[in-house]
Amino acid sequence: MAHSPDRRPILLDFEKPLAELESRIIQIRELAEENEVDVSGEIRQLEERALQLRQEIFSSLSPLQRMQVARHPRRPSTLDYIQAICDEWMELHGDRGGHDDPAVVGGVASINGRAVLMLGQQKGRDTKDNITRNFGMASPGGYRKAMRLMEHADRFHMPILTFIDTPGAYPGMSAEELGQGEAIAYNLREMFRLDVPIICTVVGEGGSGGALGIGVGDRLLMFEHSVYTVATPEACAAILWKDSAKANQAAEALKITAADLKNLGILDEILAEPIGGAHSDPLKAAETLKEAILRNLAELDQLTNQQRRELRYQKFRSIGVFAETTV
């Protein structure tokens, strides 16, 4: 995929014991080869141990560790998935209001021979690209481009697939001046109006309103190690704990993981990731995504436009927890 295989892996803190074990295996193998000793049995044992360790680590990640995986620089982002799951793809540009936001990509595509519209936030693949893409933080023009493309899809009866991967909407002065709030709000309302099926997937980081701005659909899917937050744990800690170093506690308290969100009734489906996270085997992650999209699309095809819109409304209508006392 997008990442050239010669690049050295980027390790997260909690992956270090695993990396040590793996480099030990390589050392032993080299030593054995030099001295012509057969250690294949031992190596197999160590490799099994490494796999086990990897499974253990990734099955018990804390919310903040999961966030690190979700923000991993090598984690596949929107364009990686689009390239992996489409038979055809043509990117389209511009909000027709004077802007083309590189933090949002979108275009017409074909998946299993079917025409669809795909769009999502795009993080950069390196520092330079990240600056161009504004780290996946969309400006009002990005949300307006997304809406323009979704309206296009609706006119041509193309299902809409959105991919969410953003730390949040861009909090800059230009964004405020161009109506960041209005741009997101408009999408929230108009996505309820669209007749075509909409499937939204949190592929990486789901940052607050900036994520929701392309996140109103018939289905919300989320990768196992993705996170979706009302506010970043760092910001939440700064506001509620008056101490941004309490991000770990905030991440726990905010319930940002896929499993938590499934429990809260916000999420429809969790997509399993390869052991070690989507970045360790992007093609396998893409396969999982494609299967889930096609299956959900087939279900949504069974409904009329009106039924889909009604169910979409009810899906969001039912979110919320409160007490109602009898008067």
Place this chain on the structure above:
Amino acid sequence: MSLFDWFANRQKSGPATPEGQEREIADGLWTKCEACGALTYTKDLRSNQMVCLECDHHMRVYSDQRISQLIDANTWVAIDENLHPVDPLKFRDRKSYSDRIRETQEKTRLTDAVQTGIGQIESLPLALGVMDFRFMGGSMGSVVGEKLTRLIERATQQHIPVVIVCASGGARMQEGMLSLMQMAKISGALERHQSHRLLYIPVLTHPTTGGVTASFAMLGDIILAEPKATIGFAGRRVVEQTLREKLPEDFQTSEYLLQHGFVDAIVPRTQLKRSLAQLIRLHQPAAPSSHLVSSFPAIKALSKTALD
């Protein structure tokens, strides 16, 4: 007692007088304007809807006051007052969310950060929601989302306009993603209301920020704002950090939004009721078309000629 004695006594009991003055302010007899410092007799201030008589500064008004300022006497019917927040995430920062809810409810006598109901404004029926900044900064959690959604749904059923007076710091973090999703839920209800060609007017008051700005505050058919309110998506400090430079003085004010095309009009509080009534009246459903045709005989004649 001579004047001298009086002064001497006054100095001896030094702090007594300012304290006494403070007490009077505290007792609510006098109110000090936080903008110009002018002391005004609270009763006069109240009858001017908490707008400073000296400098026109709009002081904060709470939901009860706002409702009585806007709604015709004896026409207000509150709805969903029996909805209460709970603590679905068992959230605890420096204090637990349940304690925060209880303490805020006791202090404010409110159930949550919005009051909703049906009433009349210059005899025109409408559905009104009024947010209350006292309740955890007017933050939007499940109760605010549910009450506003029910209000909008009811307005759609009854074919009446919706007015929401906004005052909020945004989504309530203590309810996590449930809060964020209320933005979508309310926007969905507004889509239905709008598709019935019904009028929705948000009134943006100080402050309207975050998730409220990125949802129902910006979805009005017509958007009104009070003078000099702070209105924005990202907080000023966050924007400053992003830019690492000073922002213009009027950044994220009502006036700034008007200038950039995101607000239709800035309406002083003392004229708000009249303006809302005027707008609602102008958007009343049109008279039947037969009536229209007969009232324009000239057009009828013209189209006849055109056909010939």
